[in-house]
Amino acid sequence: MARPDRLFRLLQAMRVLPAPVTAARLAEETGVSLRSLYRDIDSLRAAGARIEGERGYGYRLTEDYALPPQTFERSEIEAIALGLAEVQHMGDPQLAAAATSVLAKVAATLPDDREQYLFHAVSRVYRPDRRYPQVDMELLRRACWDEQALAISYLDKGDRPTERIILPLAIVYADRSLAVLAWCELRQDFRIFRPERMQAVALAGRSFRPRRAALLREHLAALEARSGG
Numbered sequence: 468m469a470r471p472d473r474l475f476r477l478l479q480a481m482r483v484l485p486a487p488v489t490a491a492r493l494a495e496e497t498g499v500s501l502r503s504l505y506r507d508i509d510s511l512r513a514a515g516a517r518i519e520g521e522r523g524y525g526y527r528l529t530e531d532y533a534l535p536p537q538t539f540e541r542s543e544i545e546a547i548a549l550g551l552a553e554v555q556h557m558g559d560p561q562l563a564a565a566a567t568s569v570l571a572k573v574a575a576t577l578p579d580d581r582e583q584y585l586f587h588a589v590s591r592v593y594r595p596d597r598r599y600p601q602v603d604m605e606l607l608r609r610a611c612w613d614e615q616a617l618a619i620s621y622l623d624k625g626d627r628p629t630e631r632i633i634l635p636l637a638i639v640y641a642d643r644s645l646a647v648l649a650w651c652e653l654r655q656d657f658r659i660f661r662p663e664r665m666q667a668v669a670l671a672g673r674s675f676r677p678r679r680a681a682l683l684r685e686h687l688a689a690l691e692a693r694s695g696g
Contacts, residue, residue, distance in 0.1 A: 470507075473497055473498075473507065474507055474511060476497050477493060477497050477508070477511065478511065478516065479572075480493055480496040481518070481526060481527075482568075482574070484496070486525070486528070487520050487525025487527045488526055489526075490522060490525075505522065528575060539581065541581075541584050544581060544588070547573060547585065548570075548584075548586075549588060549590040551567075551569060551570050552566075552591070552592040553592050554566035555592075556593075556594045557594060557640055558640075561604065562604065562608075570585070600645060600665070602665040603668060604662065606668055606670075607638060607662065607668065608638065611637060611638065613674070614634075614676035615671070615674055616632055616633065616634055616670070616671035616675055617668055617669070617670060617671055618630070618632055618669050619632075619633060619665050619666075619667065620665070620666040620668075621664055621666065622666065631651055631652070632651075632652040632653070633649040633650065633652065634649055634652070634679070635647055635648075635649045636648045636650065636683040645663070646659045646660065646662075647659070647660045647662060648686050648687075650682055657686045
């Protein structure tokens with residue numbers, strides 16, 4: 468791993484792991500020896516990161532030189548905490564982990580009093596029965612971002628298996644369901660696919676760039692017209 472990448476990974480580990488975090492734990496997280504870990508901490512300190520602690524005690528990142536200070540209002544901090552908590556509860560494991568990482572990065576830019584608002588927000592999210600689809604949601608997101616066609620094995624409404632090539636446009640998180648908005652090449656029309664009905668998903672090996680934005684606008688307009696909006 469290149470040293471700049473390793474230093475960035477070390478910073479991220481110090482943002483996310485409960486403080487104080489031991490040198491041994493940080494070395495394990497970044498894949499280096501303790502000796503290299505101590506050198507990396509010295510390098511981060513020299514670059515401007517405020518890292519409290521010492522060998523044998525543990526380390527705490529108190530000010531992150533990589534991110535500028537933020538001056539969010541209390542209500543803005545509450546909105547950030549609530550939004551990220553919603554993602555942590557309703558997102559798949561990769562998205563939930565990303566939300567936790569974002570929370571740590573935002574916290575690293577806040578003064579101490581504002582950081583307390585973030586971790587002790589008065590608004591809460593409670594979703595006790597959330598179930599995650601077995602399909603690879605990260606692959607679905609990547610196909611949307613990269614505008615790549617997908618080959619899917621799918622169970623239709625009658626639980627009949629079918630093979631489709633779709634152009635994924637967006638993933639919609641509704642209150643109790645998850646949906647993929649897509650163009651279906653079999654039906655030559657827009658369709659809504661449920662990830663829990665996808666039995667297998669793979670990249671089809673071709674791009675539909677740069678059609679995604681236009682197709683998504685058209686799909687959303689059709690949905691709005693259908694709902695009478």
